[in-house]
Amino acid sequence: xxxxxxxxxxxxxxxxxxxxxxxxxxxxxxxxxxxxxxxxxxxxxxxxxxxxxxxxxxxxxxxxxxxxxxxxxxxxxxxxxxxxxxxxxxxxxxxxxxxxxxxxxxxxxxxxxxxxxxxxxxxxxxxxxxxxxxxxxxxxxxxxxxxxxxxxxxxxxxxxxxxxxxxxxxxxxxxxxxxxxxxxxxxxxxxxxxxxxxxxxxxxxxxxxxxxxxxxxxxxxxxxxxxxxxxxxxxxxxxxxxxxxxxxxxxxxxxxxxxxxxxxxxxxxxxxxxxxxxxxxxxxxxxxxxxxxxxxxxxxxxx
Numbered sequence: 042x043x044x045x046x047x048x049x050x051x052x053x054x055x056x057x058x059x060x061x062x063x064x065x066x067x068x069x070x071x072x073x074x075x076x077x078x079x080x081x082x083x084x085x086x087x088x089x090x091x092x093x094x095x096x097x098x099x100x101x102x103x104x105x106x107x108x109x110x111x112x113x114x115x116x117x118x119x120x121x122x123x124x125x126x127x128x129x130x131x132x133x134x135x136x137x138x139x140x141x142x143x144x145x146x147x148x149x150x151x152x153x154x155x156x157x158x159x160x161x162x163x164x165x166x167x168x169x170x171x172x173x174x175x176x177x178x179x180x181x182x183x184x185x186x187x188x189x190x191x192x193x194x195x196x197x198x199x200x201x202x203x204x205x206x207x208x209x210x211x212x213x214x215x216x217x218x219x220x221x222x223x224x225x226x227x228x229x230x231x232x233x234x235x236x237x238x239x240x241x242x243x244x245x246x247x248x249x250x251x252x253x254x255x256x257x258x259x260x261x262x263x264x265x266x267x268x269x270x271x272x273x274x275x276x277x278x279x280x281x282x283x284x285x286x287x288x289x290x291x292x293x294x295x296x297x298x299x300x301x302x303x304x305x306x307x308x309x310x311x312x313x314x315x316x317x318x319x320x321x322x323x324x325x326x327x328x329x330x331x332x333x334x335x336x337x338x339x340x341x342x343x344x
Contacts (some may be wrong), residue, residue, distance in 0.1 A: 082128025185241035193255035200267035210274035221260035279337035302329040303337035
């Protein structure tokens with residue numbers, strides 16, 4: 042069965058057998074549910090009266106007789122139709138439908154994968170940013186933004202190794218705010234914090250971009266001058282720091298007097314040792330304070 046003739050008032054089935062296409066007609070008055078449920082693609086056995094129609098001018102002569110090219114079967118009741126085989130469920134229409142569903146599902150999965158991948162990338166970026174923030178907090182002072190003692194030591198060790206390879210030198214400047222405790226006691230810790238922040242900014246402005254300024258603890262700072270060939274540069278920077286940090290600091294309506302003492306230690310490649318440099322810079326700082334503060338002193342053995 043290949044279809045129905047919907048234009049006919051009677052139940053008209055369109056059938057094919059081999060190379061022939063013909064119709065099977067059941068009068069409308071005899072129609073029943075048996076024929077209504079027939080599906081295209083079914084293999085049927087039709088019983089009825091064969092009505093052949095032909096035109097002698099259009100027919101083919103075979104053994105002297107006219108052979109028709111078409112015919113139809115007239116059925117007497119729905120029982121004249123027997124279903125020998127139902128059509129395969131796997132039709133072109135259903136195949137296209139399943140293909141469409143599969144394609145839609147595939148597109149949904151791909152879209153979900155893309156969305157999931159973007160979310161993973163976003164989470165990865167957030168994790169990396171969080172790691173960078175934690176790393177920055179661990180290596181930089183929260184109040185001043187300067188390097189911490191840990192970061193200073195790492196850069197100092199690296200600078201020592203580099204200076205030994207290049208046969209250059211480096212210098213350490215240890216800076217301490219004079220009478221900082223008096224500022225805290227007199228004007229409060231908020232004023233002291235402002236002094237530390239301004240001091241950090243002034244120190245950064247006084248050194249080279251490649252230098253490291255670290256808050257060593259409390260009101261003490263350490264400056265690393267790496268790859269230094271001329272020790273006089275360390276003294277020039279120390280003098281600049283003493284001059285710049287002698288300017289009073291404004292805090293609200295208050296003007297806070299400040300000054301710093303600076304200890305300078307320079308060493309050539311042959312003398313480089315991180316712990317010894319820190320020790321010598323601290324001794325030079327002590328000499329600056331003993332000499333009256335608001336000045337710098339260069340480490341000199343035996344003084």
